[in-house]
Amino acid sequence: MRIFSKTYRKNSFLWYFLSGWAVSVPLSLGMTKEAVASSLSPLGVAETSILKTLVSAENNKADTSSSLLPIIDTNIFDTNIFAIQSLTIIVLVAVLILVRKKTMQKERGLAKEQLREREIRFDKILNNVIDGIITTDEHGNIEIFNPAAERIFGYKISAVQSKNIDFLMPVSFHENAQSLRQAFESAEGSLAHGVQRELTGLKKDGSRFPMEIYVSEIILENRRTFTVVVHDITERKKQEEAFKQGSAYVGLLHDVSSAANEADNFEQAIQTCLDKICALTGWAVGHLFLPTTDSPPNLTSTNIWCLEEGERFATFKAATEKTKINYGEELVGRVLATGEHTWVRDITKSPLFQQGRFTKDMEIVSGFAFPVLIGREVVGVMEFFATHPVHPDQHLLDVVVQIGTPLGRVVER
Numbered sequence: 001m002r003i004f005s006k007t008y009r010k011n012s013f014l015w016y017f018l019s020g021w022a023v024s025v026p027l028s029l030g031m032t033k034e035a036v037a038s039s040l041s042p043l044g045v046a047e048t049s050i051l052k053t054l055v056s057a058e059n060n061k062a063d064t065s066s067s068l069l070p071i072i073d074t075n076i077f078d079t080n081i082f083a084i085q086s087l088t089i090i091v092l093v094a095v096l097i098l099v100r101k102k103t104m105q106k107e108r109g110l111a112k113e114q115l116r117e118r119e120i121r122f123d124k125i126l127n128n129v130i131d132g133i134i135t136t137d138e139h140g141n142i143e144i145f146n147p148a149a150e151r152i153f154g155y156k157i158s159a160v161q162s163k164n165i166d167f168l169m170p171v172s173f174h175e176n177a178q179s180l181r182q183a184f185e186s187a188e189g190s191l192a193h194g195v196q197r198e199l200t201g202l203k204k205d206g207s208r209f210p211m212e213i214y215v216s217e218i219i220l221e222n223r224r225t226f227t228v229v230v231h232d233i234t235e236r237k238k239q240e241e242a243f244k245q246g247s248a249y250v251g252l253l254h255d256v257s258s259a260a261n262e263a264d265n266f267e268q269a270i271q272t273c274l275d276k277i278c279a280l281t282g283w284a285v286g287h288l289f290l291p292t293t294d295s296p297p298n299l300t301s302t303n304i305w306c307l308e309e310g311e312r313f314a315t316f317k318a319a320t321e322k323t324k325i326n327y328g329e330e331l332v333g334r335v336l337a338t339g340e341h342t343w344v345r346d347i348t349k350s351p352l353f354q355q356g357r358f359t360k361d362m363e364i365v366s367g368f369a370f371p372v373l374i375g376r377e378v379v380g381v382m383e384f385f386a387t388h389p390v391h392p393d394q395h396l397l398d399v400v401v402q403i404g405t406p407l408g409r410v411v412e413r
Contacts, residue, residue: 132230140165143225152211152232154204165228170202183215198233210237249399252280260406267304269410270380273403274306277384281396284308285316285364285385289325289332291378299325299332299381316364319357330357331369332381339378341370341400343392347385366390370400374408 126133132149136142141164145157153160153168160168183195201211214229256273263269274286286306291297301321307313328337335342344350344367347358358364364385372380382400 132228132232134165134228134230136165136226136228138224138226140226149230152203152230153201159204168202170200170208183213201230201232209234246395248280249395252276253399253402256403257406260410263410266410269407270304270382271306273407274304274382277382277400278306278308281384281386281393283384283386283390285313285383287320287383288372289336289381289383291336291380292324296327297336298327299336313362316357316362323357331367332383335369335371335381336378339371339373339376341368341397343368343397345389345391363387368392368397370397371404372407372411373404374412379408379411 126144127147129146130148132152133144133146134142134149135144141162142160143162145155145160150156183197195215197213197215199211199213201209203209210233212231212233214231216227218225218227255276256269259272259276260269263272270288274288277283278286285308288302288304289299290302291299301323303321305317307317325333325336327333331342331344331347346365347367348365364387366386366389367383369381369383371378372382
């Protein structure tokens with residue numbers, strides 16, 4: 001079976017490690033050379049080749065792992081590093097289970113104390129890996145739950161032992177449970193390659209998190225055991241989302257700049273900008289104010305809007321179009337006075353907003369505004385509102401700062 005890739009053909013360290021362990025540990029526990037050869041055959045090595053090499057190594061006092069290396073198919077690697085790490089862990093778990101079985105059998109070669117020391121050594125390795133290790137019986141009932149799994153899920157082993165592994169995932173995620181069952185079914189007889197899935201995990205505190213699991217089946221003494229390696233991929237998902245959002249913001253800047261250059265008039269360019277920002281952010285309301293010729297200038301409403309639901313915000317739209325915003329007042333008045341963007345997470349608790357324009361039944365919660373500029377002169381202010389609390393997004397604010405300038409050039413033309 002092909003469990004590694006050509007990429008690792010010249011890097012034989014992992015195979016030295018695995019082959020050395022897979023041979024030396026069972027031999028030290030009293031297994032015959034024939035039994036070792038049979039147990040290694042799932043890793044893609046012919047039994048006759050292993051047996052011949054073991055006999056030769058014994059006669060010549062050669063190193064077993066290095067003797068085995070030439071007969072192992074080096075064209076059997078998988079570039080998935082998580083799968084490689086998981087395979088190593090699964091081999092470790094299999095050896096650990098075997099050692100524990102041998103501890104109960106006094107007739108084996110090593111003394112019970114020596115076996116116990118070796119078991120403790122394996123336990124230390126298992127307890128210090130960074131990924132969660134869970135083993136279950138063939139029905140999915142948990143048997144081993146290492147400290148990393150305890151940290152990931154928030155449960156102690158005493159709270160999960162003998163429970164079905166399904167309870168570590170949200171009940172509402174039916175596709176989760178189905179995917180896990182499929183992973184177990186696909187993992188049958190798959191020590192060499194295993195099955196990899198991305199699922200949603202459920203912590204003890206009720207919070208959910210993205211996880212990557214690697215499932216493989218181990219059969220020891222005719223008993224089926226499934227090993228599940230769990231990796232919390234929360235940070236990876238955050239990085240992927242940040243990259244995706246960053247790309248979207250770059251696209252927004254490009255679209256608005258293109259619209260500013262190609263639009264036939266100012267209103268068309270502003271409408272495009274409002275629509276693009278609302279679509280990207282999911283905010284419900286977008287609107288433009290223009291300054292008056294007064295000194296200092298005030299702000300008057302325009303009829304350029306982006307409204308998610310026209311009827312829902314009809315009262316707010318009508319109140320806004322009748323309201324004149326004084327210099328320095330409210331969210332847009334402050335932007336007019338400072339020439340800088342402003343963000344308010346909860347307008348119901350902010351003194352910046354006039355009660356005449358905002359009422360509780362409008363369900364408007366968060367807002368931000370930014371200037372349209374010609375040089376340092378503010379020639380327009382764009383405001384946006386959401387119906388739920390939104391924390392300030394610095395990446396978005398950095399983009400809108402750049403958007404204000406090309407829109408200002410449209411006004412200048």
